[in-house]
Amino acid sequence: MLSSSASCSSSFTAEEGKMAASESDRDPTSALCSEFLNFSAKDTATWWLAAADLQHEVYHHLAVYVPRILCLGPSGVGSSREEQREELACQLLLLAPLEWFLLGEEPAARLAQLQQNNQPSPLCGHVFKVGEPTYSCRECAADPTCVLCMQCFLGSVHKNHRYRMTTSGGGGFCDCGDTEAWKKGPYCQKHTPTDNSRDTEEDPVAQLPTDMVARGYSIFSIILKYAVELLTWEQEDQLPEGLEPPERGDTYYCMLFNDEVHTYEQVIYTLQKAVNCSQKEAISFATTVDRDGRKSVRYGDFQFCEQAKSVIVVSTADLTRPLRVQVMHSSVVAHQCFALKALSWLGQIIQYSDGLRRILCQVGLQKGPEGENSSLVNRLMLNDSKMWKGARNIYHQLLMNSLLMDLKYKKIFAIQFAKSYERLQSDYVKDDHDREFSITDLSVQIFTVPSLARMLMVEENLMTTIIRTFVDHLRHRDLQGRFQFDRYTAQQAFKFGRVQSLIGDLKYVLISHPTEWNDQLRLKFLGGLDAFLELLKCMQGMDPVMRQVGQHIEMEPEWEAAFTLQMKLTHIISMIQEWCSTDKRVLIEAYRKCLSALSHCHSGLSDGEQPISLSLAGHCVETFRYQVSQDKVSIHLPVCRLLAGLHVLLSRTEVASHFPEQLPLGELSPPLLIELPLRCLVLCAQVHAGMWRRNGFSLVNQIYYYHNVKCRVEMFDKDIIMLQAGASMMDPNHFLMIVLSRFELFHIFSSADVRKRYREANKDVVQQNNTLIEEMLHLIIMVTGERYVAGVGQVEPFDEVRREIIHQLSIRPMAHSELVKALPENGNKETGLERVIDSVASFKKPGVTGRGLYELRPEWNRYFNLYFYHYSRADQSKAEEAQRKLRRQNGEDTALPPPPPPPFCPLFASLVNLLQCDVLLAVEGAVLQWAVEPSGGGWTESMLQRVLHLVGMALLEEQQQLENNSGDEDVTFNYTSKITRPGEAPSTSGSVLALLESLQNAPHLEVHKDIITWILKMVSNIKTMRERTSSTSMVNISPGQGLEEMVRDKDKAERKRKAEMARLRREKIMAQMSEMQKHFINENKELFQQTVEELEASTSAAAENSPPSLESTCVSQVCVGPKRVSGAERRQLVTCILCQEEQEVKGHGKAMVLAAFVQRSTVLSKNRHRNLPDPEHRDPLFMHPDLSLGIHTASCGHIMHATCWQRYFEAVQLKEQRRQQRLRGHTSYDVENGEFLCPLCECLSNTVIPLLPHVHSADRSVDHPSLEVWLKTTNQQIAALHSSHGNRSDSAAEEAEPAVPDGFRVDVIPQNPFSSSISEMITTFSMSTYKVGLKVNPNEQDHRVPVLSWSTCAFTIQSIEHLLMDEEKPLFGSLPCRQDNCLSSLTRFGSACWTAAPLKTVHTHFIRLLAALVSDSQVDATLCILDIDMFHLLVYSVLSYSSVHSLDQSGQSVVDSAHLHLLHLVTVAHLVQILLTSNTEEVCMDQDTGGSQEEELTCQLYNTLRKHLGSVLPEVSSGWQLWRCVKAGVLPFLRATALFFHYLNSTAPPADLLVAGPSQWEALCSYLSLPSNLLQLHLSHHTLLEPLIHRWCCHPGVRETLQGGGVIIRFPRESNRLIDLPEDYSVLINQASSFTCPRSGGDKSRAPTLCLVCGSMLCSQSYCCQTEVEGEDVGACTAHTFTCGAGLGLFLRVRESQVLFVAGKTKGCFYPPPYLDDYGETDQGLKRGNPLHLCLERYRKIERLWRQHAIAEIIGHAQEANQTLVAIDWQHL
Ligand SMILES: [Zn+2]
Ligand SMILES: [Zn+2]
Ligand SMILES: [Zn+2]
Ligand SMILES: [Zn+2]
Ligand SMILES: [Zn+2]
Ligand SMILES: [Zn+2]
């Protein structure tokens, strides 16, 4: 321990020394200055031109300069000046000579000229940055990897097509101009070739002057060689020959390399220890290492660097492997650094000319001296995995800019790439970097070009190479050579993960199938198929399972790897089939190969087994002795399934119908073909039946995926097809017997004894067998009924998709994305949904919430098949219920008969005979026979239902055959006659038909009655048809539907009867229900009572608060001043939601409280950049008019006893304390901060507001003093207070004792009007606003406590006034009850809270407030009136005045006159404020000077102001304009004031203010007891006000502010809106993609996030931008909320298309974004890529939530609803 710390400290001093030394050694500017001046690039180039050995000269130049320019010391954190210097020196000393040499003259001019003469290739080739939007056309792109950049897309035809938008992961380029990439419209406007475009065949080099060509070759080859040498250089201390520096210092770098093994935390921790840096530096190092792949972490002499290296290596050695560190000589680092710059330079130079580009291509691909694979490009590629990330990125980009942009060299490069394919992939698999940083990732650029892929396949045997390379990497096999994934180790799994990218390559090669075949291609493709079959053989039968009996399985086997492989191969298998389908010869040959592969797999299947013989219903068959429940079985059968796929393809060719003898069938007997798929299906059935419970979840998961939409196409679906194929080649009876035997059910149907034994067996076994029988019947339904695969049935692919959609929509209406998810995608990520959807469904648009839904059109209901094979059991029962309900609603019977099936293709035609074969009839007969007996567990409803379905299918088949029969031949399908035959052994009863007839009226089968009736009707119809055809064979047969209708017509009466029955049944049920309800109410009487009372309480509250409108129309209402009218003195009764007791609100009663939530708010802020002073020293007495931080209070309106609430809150606290020990802090509310959920509505709350009684009516017996008198009195009172407080200044002390007005007694202690419980609650709420508002700990002694209580009252009123204004609602009467309650209790509380504070404190506040307007010699340093929000001033002074008034014992004055005078004073001050800040620069059209009195007076006041301020105020001639300004500016103040006095004095509002409208002004003024010409206020107290105005104007702050010394707040203050968002979402993505992290030097941000409040883009969820806030590291979003939103924020996460709400550090939730696709859905996570457009209504809704201060509540509800949200580290976003 000791030694390590010692070494640490010594290294510290050493480092200090080194740093200092290196700092002084190099003074870069002066050292290089003379070089700069003396150096001439032109001369150097001339010198080189004459040189005999150019490479020698160039190398010498580089050897001299590179170490002197680059990497001169500890590359400090972000020293941009240093970087600029390096950049400049590089350009001037190193690159400029190269340019001069190449171009032969002034580079800039020559390059411009080159570019002008260049006829560029039509390829765009724009290389994508991380996060940049890319577009792909779903109609025209050859495959989904073909993309356009935004610019090209906007100029292309595809912007009007169906397109997909994604964000690029970086790398890759725009395919605009590539004719192979687009089926249509390959060029955008910009890249459309013009007539004089160069012929693509022409050599662009010929366009260049020959001397330049020669110089180009020589300089390019030297520079490229130099770069390649250095990037692949592995020595740390030496340089290649010719590059050794002239002077070599002992200067080294300790270079740390990136790996994907160590975490950020590990690296940061290690670095802090090893190089003794701060955490911040360590983070910066780690970030750079991760981004660039390496970073020097120390600079100094060799010893010094070695030391750091060994610390790093030692301290990471105990991890999986140590971090890679190298000590490198500074000159090596410098040259490597320049090598990268040189490569970038090459990349730039070739952009000017296609000729130069081709020269570079040629140089790069020229064979080196070592022959094959020795070109410079080859050397780079082969060393790819050894290079660091930064180097790889730069040369990959160069390859894209050069080789891939030149059509000729792209091909040559492709061949090189393919030749090295195996080696490159092996390197990649061993490497640990992500694929995007590997050269192998270029495969997407090459293999997706169909012509290249085809060429590589033919010439380089690419398909085989890829598959073999892949198989080679999976060496873990079992004894039979099959893959063995079930015991994979972590390392194997990791490698497997990397190898999978090869499947991606294979997919690229196969993604577009050839339009033309030749023999070469056939040969290579079939060769590839051979390799592929080898791969499939390794999968056939892998990971087999064995049924576990007795004990539960010990260890769950690993199953995911095998399924991952299957899933990845799904598209490949489908694509191979697609290829085969395009060529008959290939198809037949592929079928042969596949068949022989399968024979190979089957060898040994039946070895040494004696066949067993089965007989039933007069038929006999031999089969294996095999039981799924006792032998090994595997779910992986890819060879069988590929064969099934090919079989269907064969069936679609004309070979199948015309030359069946040519088909390569028959090498395997049909029973062998069906054997394995059948086992797999039986396995599923047994798992359903619960027979495999002990095998654990691994098997359940496998079965799930087997049926899942991602896998089923090449698993489950193909197994069904294989059974169909096998059955079609077999005797149906034999097929069924084998099925019965595999299901282990044979004996139940063949022997009555066995059957009897089973029925008497234990319940589990019976149930098991019942399930198995159901599954078996379902399988037969599927084998005979699933005909929607083209090739099996006579349908088109279109029909198949349509049928899927019909069945999805039969479950319920669905959104577009749900449908997409339910359909399998092809390799192009298409489902075919769009082509079909409109024909079967109608679209319903979404509202402001929810999403658009598709609903099935009713005419498609008849295609509903209850046994649709892709339904899960849950889907099936939901669909059944929905369909029955629908039919009932339409007044139809509820039978769900099978839908009419399409006919089979010839190859499968014989399958229909299954429906009428003897064995099936025997099975049907048996089940029907069992169903006769109602009791006993021997059969199930679903079993019967399935049998009835099968019967129905057979009848439909017969009917169709009869209808389609032209009469030439007999209809061989004769089910109707077969079911009349009497039953055979073992069922001894009557015929199937007879059984059906007897079941029709069985009372226990009521549910099945409708379908049985349907069946019997069908039977009789068919009989009629047959009779008719036999008598007159040419009679027209009515079409199927007509027939069906006939059946239905006859049924009408029956249906009516049933409807009546149903009605009676419903009534009975209703009666029962209401009985039950009564019972329930009796039992839960309290609860019920409570809800009823709540309802009453809320309505009564509303009634009390809703203004009595009739009353108000007759009397003119005044809410302030001596003439005010008070609300009727009513007893105010409220009910506690907790104890349900009623309580009157009284000053001396029990305290009642309102649950409330107090929060800081910046919603009204007009200045988001204001820095708030330290909370301990903040003086909140004056609110700045920018309203930058307010305190908002909201309430859900629920009332409790204070004591009830306290008990409740204590219980919550206790519960939380107990819970936190287990699950710390996992709640949506923070108990430690006083938060709780309202016990009734679960609304987030953090305090309670006490309810206080009404104030009394104004006392009209007392005189109302004039303003002058009142002011004089008040001044005297204040003087008295000053002297009693003893805080008078020295000068004041000399003055005479002030005259104290009569009855004013400073020593009076007013009586507290409130009971102790109310006082306590007043303190509680005061403390909450204090604590939240200032973010400090509670302190009841703080003099600021009452100010914050007043503040929340004023601010809440102000914000509600804004809301009402914005929503154009009337000022009164439109607030919801809860807000009304909240404002009223807040205001009454505000007027009473002074009683809880020391009198002196409140007096001092009042004195200071008044002094802001009226001079008071004893208060110094008053504020400039432009820095005061007048509404807050009014509210504070009115509320604090009561405390002064309480000392007046004279009884001669009333508070009301004081309120009115205060209002008048403040209003005048506000008018002055408005005039001072009025924006008069607006030119007014109306110069009409015939002004009204208002206008004249306004001008008068304005001129007074100008008198004081002079030219600071512009001259305004139009009084009209000024008056308009004043009126608009003062209106919000008046409205807020009206609200305030309304709640303070409980005065009913006038009728005019109950509606929104123009007559507001007069009504407002009169309600507020103000003259409607407000300027009258000024005029009537002219002499009094003049000196005040003079004082206001002469405050130095006024002049300063108006002359631009600060933000001028103008009135009216407009409401803040959220920022404007673009209509098209991709604009945002584009913006975000060019956004770079502000901390890590030009790096792309990974999670760019937009603040919706101020529009800042932030680098969220990333180490680089973490900041410390209040002692904790938080992410950029959280940090931003503290400056922008007082801890609350609304963001848009651009890459995710997700709105993020955060509150504080621990709370947040996601919210649906306001962007919708055409299907009315959001795309959170941008997964689907449909174009997104702004939905303004939704955005406005978010904005409203913000303005209403409802975000915190939304978060609370979201977290309550979804517990996982609580666990997210919101603070790191
Ligand atoms: Zn482009
Ligand atoms: Zn283009
Ligand atoms: Zn298109
Ligand atoms: Zn109570
Ligand atoms: Zn509530
Ligand atoms: Zn912001």
Ligand SMILES: [Zn+2]
């Ligand atoms: Zn960042």
